[in-house]
Amino acid sequence: MTLSSSASRPYDVILYGATGFVGRQTVAYFAAHGTHVRWALAGRNASKLEAIRKDAGPGAAQAGLLVAAADDQAALAALAASARVVLSTAGPFALFGSALVAACVENGTHYVDITGETPWVRGLIDQHHAKAKRDGTRIIPCCGFDSVPSDLGAWLAVQEMKARYGEVCASVKASFSMRGGLNGGTLASALNMIEAGQQAQMANPYLLNPDPQTRKPGHPLDADPFAPHFDADLDAWLAPFVMSPINTRVVRRSAALLGYGDAFHYQEYMRFGKGPVAALSAAALSFGMANGTAAMRIGPVRRMAKRFAPAPGTGPSEASMNNGFFRCDLVAQSPRGKTVKVRLSGQGDPGNRVTTRMVCEAALAFTGDRQTLPGGADAGGVLTAASGLGQVLVNRLRDTGMKLECL
Numbered sequence: 001m002t003l004s005s006s007a008s009r010p011y012d013v014i015l016y017g018a019t020g021f022v023g024r025q026t027v028a029y030f031a032a033h034g035t036h037v038r039w040a041l042a043g044r045n046a047s048k049l050e051a052i053r054k055d056a057g058p059g060a061a062q063a064g065l066l067v068a069a070a071d072d073q074a075a076l077a078a079l080a081a082s083a084r085v086v087l088s089t090a091g092p093f094a095l096f097g098s099a100l101v102a103a104c105v106e107n108g109t110h111y112v113d114i115t116g117e118t119p120w121v122r123g124l125i126d127q128h129h130a131k132a133k134r135d136g137t138r139i140i141p142c143c144g145f146d147s148v149p150s151d152l153g154a155w156l157a158v159q160e161m162k163a164r165y166g167e168v169c170a171s172v173k174a175s176f177s178m179r180g181g182l183n184g185g186t187l188a189s190a191l192n193m194i195e196a197g198q199q200a201q202m203a204n205p206y207l208l209n210p211d212p213q214t215r216k217p218g219h220p221l222d223a224d225p226f227a228p229h230f231d232a233d234l235d236a237w238l239a240p241f242v243m244s245p246i247n248t249r250v251v252r253r254s255a256a257l258l259g260y261g262d263a264f265h266y267q268e269y270m271r272f273g274k275g276p277v278a279a280l281s282a283a284a285l286s287f288g289m290a291n292g293t294a295a296m297r298i299g300p301v302r303r304m305a306k307r308f309a310p311a312p313g314t315g316p317s318e319a320s321m322n323n324g325f326f327r328c329d330l331v332a333q334s335p336r337g338k339t340v341k342v343r344l345s346g347q348g349d350p351g352n353r354v355t356t357r358m359v360c361e362a363a364l365a366f367t368g369d370r371q372t373l374p375g376g377a378d379a380g381g382v383l384t385a386a387s388g389l390g391q392v393l394v395n396r397l398r399d400t401g402m403k404l405e406c407l
């Protein structure tokens, strides 16, 4: 089924999980920016959905409302059949996402979400990629802060290297600076993966590649970093970045699907400045992350973390979300030593304001000319932001004021 055959459906976009912490922000985003599209809120609780629609003001007054619990296959099938695109923020996705994606694939409905649960995404690839590709249905997980900046940043670097020097990229390194808070839903999703015993799977650097076994043993440049170091290309002290085990897998999937070349390697880090304080901070973060990850494998520590951490449905304050920011600096090198630099940056809490903008614009990308999407109107599969939306999403994000620049 192609986009054209789904154009006559009652809704352009359905926001599933609209009652959650991020879900409520997607409703506000559509109330402000989605007045030209037919959209609806969806979730498992009708009265909560109604209250959220009312709170969102006049921009949401015309929005539809659909009720479907995550395990109600009949309701999910009806929901998927009534939209061109489903945008889901209902997580943990391993618990609340599988039947919804299956319904989307079955009904030829495009799908975007904000998961960072890579083992679950692996399952989607195994179960749905072939059919979605055949049918021209785009299933695009990881359209939030995980992993849009990394994925589009690396993609821009590859395009720029080709345009400027006619060369491929051999290595792309990304470094993140950011300020933001933690959502209860994010913590619940991370703990759910640990409790499901998925650490070994998550550690595979090629987990999301079309065939994750083909590059065994892994290339040293693709191994997850664990120690701090000073990087001359990025001109800063670097430490492991907590999201890189998600983002690097997504970028490697894009590299495989879009043919960045066998020489391509991608790595990312948390960025600290220069000087002794930066060096100490990078060392402290590396030490803390190694020990924190190990501690979370211990049942009683996990139970304690759950007790004191923000509960699902909660997150940072409005002021703190408005005061957040992110910046992602990338340096790409060709095999012959040519260099390209890319910078992405945006205002607002990365896990909330930035994530909301990214996933909403990803969904809205389907409401434009479908021929402009990567691969043309009929391309499909379990894709990434770069391989499924590419320049269309870059343009849309730029139009919102986000910076995505080749320097």
Ligand SMILES: NC(=O)c1ccc[n+]([C@@H]2O[C@H](COP(=O)([O-])OP(=O)(O)OC[C@H]3O[C@@H](n4cnc5c(N)ncnc54)[C@H](OP(=O)(O)O)[C@@H]3O)[C@@H](O)[C@H]2O)c1
Pocket (backbone or CB within 6 Å): 017, 018, 019, 020, 021, 022, 023, 043, 044, 045, 048, 068, 069, 070, 071, 089, 090, 091, 092, 093, 096, 114, 115, 116, 142, 143, 144, 145, 146, 147, 183, 184, 185, 186, 187, 189, 190, 311, 312, 313, 314, 315, 350, 351, 352, 355
């Ligand atoms: N990519 C990123 O950068 C990024 C950023 C933030 C969050 N996330 C991820 O996004 C997800 C949501 O985060 P959040 O903070 O918004 O979490 P949240 O506030 O806990 O929201 C969870 C949503 O799931 C819904 N839900 C729970 N059980 C359900 C069921 N049985 N059937 C249908 N819906 C159900 C909840 O509905 P009720 O209101 O009815 O309980 C709620 O709408 C998490 O997986 C998180 O890791 C990713």
